[in-house]
Amino acid sequence: MQELKNRVAIITGAGSGLGRELAKQCAAEGMKLVLADVDEKGLAETRAMLPDTESVSRKVDVSKRSELDALADLAYDTFGKAHLLFNNAGVAASGPVWSSTADEWEWVMGVNVMGVVHGIQAFVPRMLEQGEPAHVVSTASLAGLTSVPGSGVYCVSKHSVVTLSECLYHDLQIAKADIGVSVLCPAFFKTGIADSERNRPQELSASNPEGKQFAEFVRAAIEAGKLSAEDIARVTLEGVKANRFYILPHKGARKSVELRMTDILEGRNPTSPLG
Numbered sequence: 341m342q343e344l345k346n347r348v349a350i351i352t353g354a355g356s357g358l359g360r361e362l363a364k365q366c367a368a369e370g371m372k373l374v375l376a377d378v379d380e381k382g383l384a385e386t387r388a389m390l391p392d393t394e395s396v397s398r399k400v401d402v403s404k405r406s407e408l409d410a411l412a413d414l415a416y417d418t419f420g421k422a423h424l425l426f427n428n429a430g431v432a433a434s435g436p437v438w439s440s441t442a443d444e445w446e447w448v449m450g451v452n453v454m455g456v457v458h459g460i461q462a463f464v465p466r467m468l469e470q471g472e473p474a475h476v477v478s479t480a481s482l483a484g485l486t487s488v489p490g491s492g493v494y495c496v497s498k499h500s501v502v503t504l505s506e507c508l509y510h511d512l513q514i515a516k517a518d519i520g521v522s523v524l525c526p527a528f529f530k531t532g533i534a535d536s537e538r539n540r541p542q543e544l545s546a547s548n549p550e551g552k553q554f555a556e557f558v559r560a561a562i563e564a565g566k567l568s569a570e571d572i573a574r575v576t577l578e579g580v581k582a583n584r585f586y587i588l589p590h591k592g593a594r595k596s597v598e599l600r601m602t603d604i605l606e607g608r609n610p611t612s613p614l615g
């Protein structure tokens with residue numbers, strides 16, 4: 341979708357990090373915005389940064405289908421169209437697979453996987469009906485293309501987002517729909533993701549008892565990230581305009597994808613992407 345001006349973007353996780361940067365850059369392109377997040381304060385801060393942009397926002401827990409349906413109603417009632425959907429909200433959890441908790445699986449899969457499913461199901465049928473170009477971008481991760489020690493729950497969720505996006509792409513091709521699809525797979529960059537616990541529901545609070553050391557590694561890697569959220573948002577919008585499916589902003593990280601694929605094709609045991 342090359343022309344973004346006056347079109348309508350929907351962004352989940354817009355109250356912080358990458359979602360906020362996407363909102364700022366979509367606004368700079370002259371888009372109208374529908375912003376969603378479970379964090380109302382963060383959402384209000386994002387909107388306050390964009391005083392000259394037509395926007396609406398809503399508190400949404402993406403793990404709940406009814407809340408995405410309500411977001412789609414808000415988008416269509418306000419602007420009559422939806423062109424660019426960012427399924428971006430996400431959370432992270434750390435620790436070895438054997439000590440991960442049922443709460444962690446439910447929380448991370450609910451937000452990172454079902455959140456994307458709900459976004460697709462709430463918006464794509466209406467995008468198909470509206471008969472104008474549209475595009476769906478889902479934020480996976482390099483952890484969706486590699487297998488990172490101490491990140492089993494997160495990696496399973498992000499691999500799911502990659503294959504879900506690939507299947508969506510194929511389904512839309514068969515339907516001959518003018519709807520592009522991209523899956524965004526960044527490596528570490530500085531945002532609030534290391535503090536995902538701030539949004540964790542009380543009823544799903546049981547953490548991996550062996551997660552601390554891995555969580556500290558992730559926090560340090562995020563702090564050391566070479567690209568900023570602004571850089572990732574810019575590369576993402578370039579990808580949308582070019583109708584690029586795989587968006588991998590960290591060029592150096594491609595090596596770890598190649599290594600995993602070579603392990604598979606040559607029948608080797610898995611090499612750690614952390615070296």
Ligand SMILES: NC(=O)c1ccc[n+]([C@@H]2O[C@H](COP(=O)([O-])OP(=O)(O)OC[C@H]3O[C@@H](n4cnc5c(N)ncnc54)[C@H](O)[C@@H]3O)[C@@H](O)[C@H]2O)c1
Pocket residue numbers: 352353354355356357358359376377378379382400401402403428429430431451479480481482525526527528529530531532533534535536539562
């Ligand atoms: N930062 C990184 O290093 C990195 C790397 C690869 C992928 N990602 C992905 O980027 C995306 C954006 O994360 P970020 O890095 O900007 O982190 P962030 O924590 O700054 O932003 C995530 C946003 O999602 C929101 N959110 C959490 N649970 C939600 C829910 N149930 N419903 C609605 N909103 C919810 C949070 O309130 C927050 O505003 C995520 O999908 C994350 O997995 C991040």
